[in-house]
Amino acid sequence: MSEAIPLIELRAIRKCYGGGDTPEVEVLRGISLSIHAGEFVAIVGASGSGKSTLMNLLGCLDRPTSGEYLFAGLDVAGLGADALAWLRREAFGFVFQGYHLIPTESARENVEMPAIYAGLPDAERAARAISLLQRLGLGDRLDHRPSQLSGGQQQRVSIARALMNGGRIILADEPTGALDSRSGEEVMALLNALADAGHTILLITHDREVAAQARRIIEVRDGQVVADSQAAASGETSVSASIVNATPAAASLLGSPQQLVAAMQQGSSARPVFWSDLREACRAAWRVMTINRFRTALTLLGIVIGVAAVIVMLAVGNGAKRNILSQISMFGSKNLYLEPQGESALQNGGRISLDDVAAVREIPNVLAAMPYLEGFYTARYDNRDFRTEIGGVTVEFPLTINWNVARGSFFNTTDENSMAKVVLLGTSVKKALFPDEVDPLGKYVLLNNIPFQVIGLLAEKGAGRGQQDEDNRVVIPYSTASSQIFGSPYPNWVAITLDDPALMHETEQAVDQLMMARHHIKDYRLFNAASFIKGQAKASDTMSLLLGLIAVVSLLVGGIGIMNIMLMTVRERTREIGIRMATGARQRDIMRQFLTEAMLVSLVGGAVGVVLGLLIGGVLVVAGVPIIFSISAILGAFGSAMLAGLIFGYTPAKKAAQLDPVVALASE
Numbered sequence: 001m002s003e004a005i006p007l008i009e010l011r012a013i014r015k016c017y018g019g020g021d022t023p024e025v026e027v028l029r030g031i032s033l034s035i036h037a038g039e040f041v042a043i044v045g046a047s048g049s050g051k052s053t054l055m056n057l058l059g060c061l062d063r064p065t066s067g068e069y070l071f072a073g074l075d076v077a078g079l080g081a082d083a084l085a086w087l088r089r090e091a092f093g094f095v096f097q098g099y100h101l102i103p104t105e106s107a108r109e110n111v112e113m114p115a116i117y118a119g120l121p122d123a124e125r126a127a128r129a130i131s132l133l134q135r136l137g138l139g140d141r142l143d144h145r146p147s148q149l150s151g152g153q154q155q156r157v158s159i160a161r162a163l164m165n166g167g168r169i170i171l172a173d174e175p176t177g178a179l180d181s182r183s184g185e186e187v188m189a190l191l192n193a194l195a196d197a198g199h200t201i202l203l204i205t206h207d208r209e210v211a212a213q214a215r216r217i218i219e220v221r222d223g224q225v226v227a228d229s230q231a232a233a234s235g236e237t238s239v240s241a242s243i244v245n246a247t248p249a250a251a252s253l254l255g256s257p258q259q260l261v262a263a264m265q266q267g268s269s270a271r272p273v274f275w276s277d278l279r280e281a282c283r284a285a286w287r288v289m290t291i292n293r294f295r296t297a298l299t300l301l302g303i304v305i306g307v308a309a310v311i312v313m314l315a316v317g318n319g320a321k322r323n324i325l326s327q328i329s330m331f332g333s334k335n336l337y338l339e340p341q342g343e344s345a346l347q348n349g350g351r352i353s354l355d356d357v358a359a360v361r362e363i364p365n366v367l368a369a370m371p372y373l374e375g376f377y378t379a380r381y382d383n384r385d386f387r388t389e390i391g392g393v394t395v396e397f398p399l400t401i402n403w404n405v406a407r408g409s410f411f412n413t414t415d416e417n418s419m420a421k422v423v424l425l426g427t428s429v430k431k432a433l434f435p436d437e438v439d440p441l442g443k444y445v446l447l448n449n450i451p452f453q454v455i456g457l458l459a460e461k462g463a464g465r466g467q468q469d470e471d472n473r474v475v476i477p478y479s480t481a482s483s484q485i486f487g488s489p490y491p492n493w494v495a496i497t498l499d500d501p502a503l504m505h506e507t508e509q510a511v512d513q514l515m516m517a518r519h520h521i522k523d524y525r526l527f528n529a530a531s532f533i534k535g536q537a538k539a540s541d542t543m544s545l546l547l548g549l550i551a552v553v554s555l556l557v558g559g560i561g562i563m564n565i566m567l568m569t570v571r572e573r574t575r576e577i578g579i580r581m582a583t584g585a586r587q588r589d590i591m592r593q594f595l596t597e598a599m600l601v602s603l604v605g606g607a608v609g610v611v612l613g614l615l616i617g618g619v620l621v622v623a624g625v626p627i628i629f630s631i632s633a634i635l636g637a638f639g640s641a642m643l644a645g646l647i648f649g650y651t652p653a654k655k656a657a658q659l660d661p662v663v664a665l666a667s668e
């Protein structure tokens, strides 16, 4: 019954090349022929007569300019790109003069390729490829690259590839053209055996001797059929005798056109097994990356530097922010600060008096108001000198500044009233003057050449704060400081501690009104931790904006690098793309593969960048720079790198997917 419908029927096929600005050439000029399942046909003609053009049309790699192509009764002109890819994959197996193997893949991987696009499970795929190669005498060459094989061996690999999905119709374009006569004979014997087994063979050759081995010879000259031996009516189609088991899809080719259409619809939309496909793409991508190691490394540099820079800078920024916060906690969130507006407390018109301080203490919600006198002087013990800040403070110091005494005790009101010469040392001062003593309490130090008795040690505030060492400080009673050291009663600033910090705003206003009433002009300044935080937040916002810009620029540079390498890859591997298309890859398969490659490049770049960022951060930590790594920054930088890969890999991948199979195959 299937005898009535030829497997392939061409009606008045014409093919023109050129047009537009190049001269138009008509290469095929009305070819009509029909081929039945199981035939072994040689198409013979001189070089340039249009044989390869005809084969590309027969194999659905190209479309005719005019005329009809019926495949098992179905008009191919109406099929979309995916359906044509399905036909190439399930119905045809191509054998080319130049073998057209993918140079970076092993023999086995080359043979497996058509089955990847057909979605055959991994294990079955490998088993089938190995058994095919073994039957073709290449069992010991499975993992060789094409360049490690002889021409005859490469051609046998390509025949195995043609058979991988069943190979119902073998299209062989000058398969012996590049081979020595012995290898050529082997290949012909193989084709003969396949023909015996029921495969339909279309052999294209310029060599009459080779053509003579076929069972029907069609002669082409100047784009027209000039002779057709039409030897057999049709083949015997003994499918069961095939040296390879036909896949179900290939079997349906022998059924009715309706069956074919149904199989095609099902098959062309079927997705390859996702994970297997992804793994395959990753593996291929990884191989290409490692082959071009140096180039890949250079391209990755942009992404690596971008990701590392973002991670390190955010970590440094976070570290700095924590510093600011710790400083703020020293200011205390319950405090309000009052200071003269002039540069110095001694400046005329810019003085806050102790009477002002006393008046501030009377304002509701004010718990304490501590005047502070400060200046740098030399402290001495024995023969050791140390320059330190002397702070004149009241007994309110531990409460307002939230600074505890580590050893001994703070002075009391009696000391203050009697202008006692007592001192509490900050940690740095203690270390400088009493490096070997655990407990200097009771000793006398000279401050500005006046002896003071040590009555306590201040708790350590913590080092590494950058600008100023808070622990390089001694505190003495305010009264003693103003009379003996500074010679001035006016504080440099006043710390005002509130009872209820929620009423900060109201209390600030009350202090302002009081000071205005007492001074009549605004020769003072009031601020609190909140306003300080606000100022710092503004600074850190500017910093974040800058960092964001750096991140965008570096990822942009990295992305452009990826785009560049991918465009290069697509150009270099144009023929590989053609081969993949000829063996049944759909546009989206090609697209996915190159996108996967771009993502893999950026994934590696991102990962290296993260590692580099952490390493640099580690070095900074050792160097004493405060650093806080944030997971979200690391993930964000990494994610952005991947996104850059996706975005910048898209154009090259699309370019690859839209290549014309014939043009891609012909490229060098």
Ligand code: ADP
Binding pocket: 017, 018, 025, 027, 045, 046, 047, 048, 049, 050, 051, 052, 053, 054
């Ligand atoms: P054969 O395989 O028989 O040697 P081809 O089919 O390769 O012949 O080529 C037939 C003619 O078509 C040649 O003259 C060739 O120059 C021309 N031709 C083939 N491909 C193209 C193309 N893509 N663009 C323009 N001319 C082409």
Ligand code: MG
Binding pocket: 051, 052, 053, 173
């Ligand atoms: Mg040719």
